[in-house]
Amino acid sequence: MSEVILYRFGEALGAPDVSPFCVKMETYLRMAEIPFAKKLGSPNQAPKGKMPYIVHDGKKLGDSSHIIAYLKDAFQVDLDEGLSDLDRAHARAYQSMLEEHLYFVVVYFRWKVEAGWQVYRHAISKVMKDAGAPGFLIPMLIPLIRRSTLKSLTAQGVGRHSEAEAEEMGRSILSSLSSFLGEKPYFLGEKPTTLDATTYAMLSGLLAPIPGPLKPLLEADERLMAYCERMKARFFA
Numbered sequence: 001m002s003e004v005i006l007y008r009f010g011e012a013l014g015a016p017d018v019s020p021f022c023v024k025m026e027t028y029l030r031m032a033e034i035p036f037a038k039k040l041g042s043p044n045q046a047p048k049g050k051m052p053y054i055v056h057d058g059k060k061l062g063d064s065s066h067i068i069a070y071l072k073d074a075f076q077v078d079l080d081e082g083l084s085d086l087d088r089a090h091a092r093a094y095q096s097m098l099e100e101h102l103y104f105v106v107v108y109f110r111w112k113v114e115a116g117w118q119v120y121r122h123a124i125s126k127v128m129k130d131a132g133a134p135g136f137l138i139p140m141l142i143p144l145i146r147r148s149t150l151k152s153l154t155a156q157g158v159g160r161h162s163e164a165e166a167e168e169m170g171r172s173i174l175s176s177l178s179s180f181l182g183e184k185p186y187f188l189g190e191k192p193t194t195l196d197a198t199t200y201a202m203l204s205g206l207l208a209p210i211p212g213p214l215k216p217l218l219e220a221d222e223r224l225m226a227y228c229e230r231m232k233a234r235f236f237a
């Protein structure tokens, strides 16, 4: 079976990628032991206009969850084998909470709140430079990308809230995650499943050194921090 080419933004802020969805994809590929190579890409070339995307056997696919469904078939690998219907229902619900809600709280503190933005814009600039964008264009493009991201954040809804309200969303999601994890090593039990790829990616996004409440909130939770260490040691050693 030929290797998968994973197109992503690039490393930044101490994470394998500046984008939590690209970290999710890489974590999944490592967990599933699928041979892959990483290349820098851009949303302009992505089939759904968002990163990550993959190329495999001449096919180009976008959206991390669609990619995982494809890889499951193509490589006959199932990280969720043996899960009960209830586990699957929980996994689906937590995935939505992480990808459709917590992700946007992360975006809020990176792109909207000025203190976060003053740090995050350097990470964006680095990623664009690494991807080969002409140096003179980067300072012109960044404000445009920020404007369009903030427009999406407002349309999604999280962007309409105050900082205190966004922080409270982060706090309540982390508290739910921590309770759900409990004393288990992985979110659905003794063995890591697809949900752990998403959870690890979103949590490691929170650990990026961006000013704001999210990193301290996560760092105050011993269970979630131990979980992040466990995932990192097992899949990113």
Ligand SMILES: N[C@@H](CCC(=O)N[C@@H](CS)C(=O)NCC(=O)O)C(=O)O
Pocket: 019, 020, 021, 022, 043, 049, 050, 051, 052, 062, 063, 064, 065
């Ligand atoms: N549902 C998508 C979400 C991907 C996503 O939101 N990617 C962001 C980066 S974290 C992106 O490419 N944003 C660039 C843009 O919207 O132009 C997935 O699971 O892959």
